[in-house]
Amino acid sequence: MRRGQVAMEFVAVCMLLILVWTAFSMLSAEWNRRTYSVAASADAQALLEKIYNEAVDAKAAGPGYSHAFAVPAALAGNQNYTVSIYPAYSTIQIAFKDSSASAVLPFSASGSAGCCTVRVTNDNGNVVFS
Numbered sequence: 230m231r232r233g234q235v236a237m238e239f240v241a242v243c244m245l246l247i248l249v250w251t252a253f254s255m256l257s258a259e260w261n262r263r264t265y266s267v268a269a270s271a272d273a274q275a276l277l278e279k280i281y282n283e284a285v286d287a288k289a290a291g292p293g294y295s296h297a298f299a300v301p302a303a304l305a306g307n308q309n310y311t312v313s314i315y316p317a318y319s320t321i322q323i324a325f326k327d328s329s330a331s332a333v334l335p336f337s338a339s340g341s342a343g344c345c346t347v348r349v350t351n352d353n354g355n356v357v358f359s
């Protein structure tokens with residue numbers, strides 16, 4: 230009779246460990262997702278500030294200014310993103326997954342910013358991204 234009780238207790242402990250391990254695995258996946266989401270938001274904000282500063286520098290430098298700068302291929306967690314420049318609203322927007330970040334320029338800018346290398350120029354007072 231004693232062996233049967235030990236076997237049942239062993240099975241109960243194993244079941245409890247499996248349950249705890251499953252719960253931890255589920256929570257761990259959610260924590261990772263949230264961590265990457267926060268990291269991607271921080272990356273997007275930093276990229277937005279970089280593009281904004283490049284535009285301000287180009288405007289301040291005057292006509293004829295041209296500068297190329299690098300942008301990452303993806304945000305943290307390999308999240309793809311798009312950079313949109315809206316001349317009518319003087320806005321730069323970075324959109325990724327289910328979120329976005331935007332900044333309003335004190336002047337109008339045009340063009341587009343893609344992956345890896347972006348060139349910003351001041352064409353007779355107009356800031357253009359290519």
